[in-house]
Amino acid sequence: MKRSVQESAAARVVAWQAAHGRNHLPWQQTRDPYRVWLSEIMLQQTQVATVLDYYTRFLARFPDVQALAEAPQDEVLGLWSGLGYYTRARNLHRCAQQVVAEHGGVFPRTAEVLATLPGIGRSTAGAIAAFCFSERVPILDANVRRVLTRLLGFDADLAQARNERLLWEQAQELLPRDDLDSAMPRYTQGLMDLGAALCTPRAPQCSKCPLHEDCKAFRDGDPQRYPVKTRKLSRKAEAWQLLVLKNAQGQAWLQKRPPSGIWAGMHCVPVFADHADLQRCVAALGPASGLAVNELQPFVHVLTHRDLHLHPVLVSGAVLEKPLEEGAWFGAHQWGAVGLPAPIRKLLDATMARP
Numbered sequence: 001m002k003r004s005v006q007e008s009a010a011a012r013v014v015a016w017q018a019a020h021g022r023n024h025l026p027w028q029q030t031r032d033p034y035r036v037w038l039s040e041i042m043l044q045q046t047q048v049a050t051v052l053d054y055y056t057r058f059l060a061r062f063p064d065v066q067a068l069a070e071a072p073q074d075e076v077l078g079l080w081s082g083l084g085y086y087t088r089a090r091n092l093h094r095c096a097q098q099v100v101a102e103h104g105g106v107f108p109r110t111a112e113v114l115a116t117l118p119g120i121g122r123s124t125a126g127a128i129a130a131f132c133f134s135e136r137v138p139i140l141d142a143n144v145r146r147v148l149t150r151l152l153g154f155d156a157d158l159a160q161a162r163n164e165r166l167l168w169e170q171a172q173e174l175l176p177r178d179d180l181d182s183a184m185p186r187y188t189q190g191l192m193d194l195g196a197a198l199c200t201p202r203a204p205q206c207s208k209c210p211l212h213e214d215c216k217a218f219r220d221g222d223p224q225r226y227p228v229k230t231r232k233l234s235r236k237a238e239a240w241q242l243l244v245l246k247n248a249q250g251q252a253w254l255q256k257r258p259p260s261g262i263w264a265g266m267h268c269v270p271v272f273a274d275h276a277d278l279q280r281c282v283a284a285l286g287p288a289s290g291l292a293v294n295e296l297q298p299f300v301h302v303l304t305h306r307d308l309h310l311h312p313v314l315v316s317g318a319v320l321e322k323p324l325e326e327g328a329w330f331g332a333h334q335w336g337a338v339g340l341p342a343p344i345r346k347l348l349d350a351t352m353a354r355p
Contacts, residue, residue: 009151009211010176014183016210017190020197022048026055028189033107033132034065037095040124041088044141045304054083066105068096077266077339084342085304090265091119111137122168130188134181138171139188143195148174149227150199153216159231199223239309241272242344243281244296244351245323246316252348253319254338255327262303267338269347270324275311281324282315290318296351301343310343314351 022028025048027039038058042051058079062068068076073093080089095118099107107128108114114125122140129135140148148154148171156163176183198205206218217223245253254267272278282293296312330338332352335345 009174009214010183010187012210013190013194014176014186017186017193021186021190021193022196026052031132031185033128035059036131037107037120037124037128038092040127041092041119042083044088044124045085046083050083054080064105065096065099065107068093069100069105073265074267074338078337079339081266081336081339081345082342086263086266086339086341088119089339094118095120107132109133109135111135127188130184134184136175136177136180136184138168138175139191140168140171141192141195143199144171144191145227146201147191147195147199147211150204150217150223151211151215153220153226155226155228158227158229235305235307237307237309239273239311241275241278242310242312242347243270243272243278244312244314244347245269245285245319246314246352247319247329248317249329249331250352251329251331252335252352253323253327254330254340255324262306262308263341265339267330267335267340268344269312270327278313282313285315285319285323291315292317296347299343308343310347312347312351 017023025039027035030036039051039055042054042058061075061079062071071093073090076093077086077089080086080092083089098117099105108117109129110133111122111125111129114120114128115122120128123144124139126135126137126139127141129137130139138144145158145167148167149158152170154167154170156166158164158167176187194209194211198209202224204223206212206215206223209215209218212218215223217226243253247253252269255270257263257266257268259265270281272281282291285291292315294314296314298309298311301308301310332348335348340348
């Protein structure tokens, strides 16, 4: 792409975004890096419509980075519960603490330094720097990667690191060169909006795109072959036996998950890898005459790399005051404060309501 075409492409994205892009979202009405950072983390692999309520609740409870840094992790996870990808919440908390401890509570102004913080990769760092400080840096989230590979006809395999680096270099060349204070935020948002609204994975609306005249994929008539990435996610299946303990007060016994792995640091009902282990645990809980044991309907919870096959067993009645070494009893009014994975919250909502 020649320099004049590059500059024209950037200008067209900026103009299109002003006229047709998303301009009403709450994080677009500010250049506060705390609020922009929070939105960028929440929007990773999550739809805007889902994020809006979480974003509002987070700001109500944690209005600035200092408040978030000082909060207990359980409270952060509790507010995040249901948004998924919980590593984001743990990194969010760690990042806030690092910004306070190492940067005096002020977010760094460059993408290079932002990318050194927990949970902030190169693309997220670029978005924060472009939106808040108008730094001339690119982003390459999934939507933008799709737009740019189609525009450039970039068909190198992005599963290879050298090709990913080459795309970053070409993304840098396409950036606006003039009036960066206003152009960089709008250009960055414009690429995101194009990918979300027009340059979609399937059935892209090329005729409405401001870049279609220069788009190699459009000229070739095959935009859906981009981007090219041969490496696929390796999915695994895993079976968990869930022990749902309910005492006479209608409380559930919850344990904190290990600091790494699935649902790390969150609260959950006791998990067993083997049904026989769960049955041995049930046998030790109290007099058999005082317990009601019901095997509930199994269900599957889909994670990014794994399918969890969950087999819950409800045990209620005269359960011991301390049935297991680890954990504690929690009433329904406490579940939101400790951070429960969404499928566990739904399971408890359904089972604890039973007589």
